[in-house]
Amino acid sequence: MQLLIQSIVTGILLGGLYAIIGVGMSIIFGIMGLTNIAHGNLMILSSFLIMVFSTQFVDSIIIALLITMVCMVILGFLFQKFLVNAVIDKGDEPALLVTFGLSIIIQNVLDLIFGADARSIASDFAQVNVVSTKYFSISGAYLANFIVAILVIAALTLIIRGTYLGRAIRSASDNTKAAELMGVNTKLYYAITMAIAMLTACIAGLLVGNTFVFYPYSGTQYLIIAFGVVVIGGMGSIVGTMLGGLILGLGQLLGAYFFGTGAQILSGYIIMLVLLTIRPAGLLSNAKRK
């Protein structure tokens, strides 16, 4: 009984982390119809940058995060403006290949510079149990993951729903020609969307680095999680991302509880398959239909 409750609690909290890993990929897909294969690697790149800044240059992890955010926003903006925008009108595949190429470059550059050793940006706070009851306990890292995920997703929802920036982004995804006719420079907004997705990747990079160890090649593993989250929740739906994260997190932990830890990853994807059979577009999809 204790173990079941612990599994449910951990599953929900882990779901928060999964949601924030997936949310950047979800908005990019929803708004420009682009599957960003490099999303996981960009997140791990952020983890490495935060590690370098926080150990070499500044004392505070938060300041390291802010510096990394600036770097990644610039990188994301330039990547979109000069590489992806150049091919995005030519169909889905060329843009997908550009992101695939970027993911390989990131992995290899990280491997070249840092080697294949495991790294982490764990703070002291991460390993401490901040909540401890008779039935379950919660570590600092997991609690932080969940709270930050909720805050980021709420903030993104508010921006997308209620501001001129958000409306411009939504109009560009709704009908590109009409958005241009309203005076929206859609390509510029694609780059801004990529920059926003980079911000979420930085935050996810910090949380992942604070919770688990990471390697130069960890990106792929997190890309698959992001895929799972986005596919379950519905491509392009921010709230759906949260839901997708929770379902995947809970599915994994409950699978581990009932069928043993070996079944943890598998059970998450079995749930994904079942949900896809029932709702092929995901639970709350509003993605661009082509």
Place this chain on the structure above:
Amino acid sequence: MTDEVILRIEDVDVSYGDFRAIHDVTMDIRRGSITSLIGANGAGKSTLLDAVMGINKPQKGKIIFNGEDITGMRTSMIVRKGITMAPEGSMIFEGMSVKENLLMGAYIPEKRKKKEELIERVFTLFPVLKEKEKQLASFLSGGQRQMLAIARAIMSDPKMIICDEISLGLAPVIIGDIFERVHEINGSGVTFLIVDQEVHRSLENSNYSYVMVKGGVVMSGASAELPEDEVKDAFFGINKYA
């Protein structure tokens, strides 16, 4: 209406690959007029209008709006000069409420300050949009969609509005209603360039008309003076236009 030209299209060619969609098109749209563009499907009307709005780029020729050369400019820049379009098939933002669609119309930063005033004006012109203000635009009927597309165009407080296929798929009574609104907006000084499928209605509702056949202009003049039978021949591609 004056004799002053607000939009000058000069010797414009647009090709898609090897296919020359329009050739040597020259038009003068007078400030404050309602001008009709008449032609069958495939005559090149939409291609021409898209070229004016910068959606496709002319290979030859010049487009001058309000004294400024806008040839080859980005659409989002052209809109800032004071010309906008209610595109074919309305192209409203389906995932947004009616109000949000209107706000997108006033997206250009200089116009945002005037948005309350503009929304009031739009709601007076189209009261039905006020009733549906909070509804998702995808629930609107065909006529309401077309009204929203025109209302959204007005939200940018433009000097000129282009309406592509203004009556496509609408009931006659709704079409009459929409043209009434067009005349009302035109009364406040906004120039219109309109494409409609019906020759008689096009001539009746405009000051000037241009007739296109196979990518070129074959006839133009004051709508009241153009021979309707000959315009129809051109539209259907019969007799001397075969």
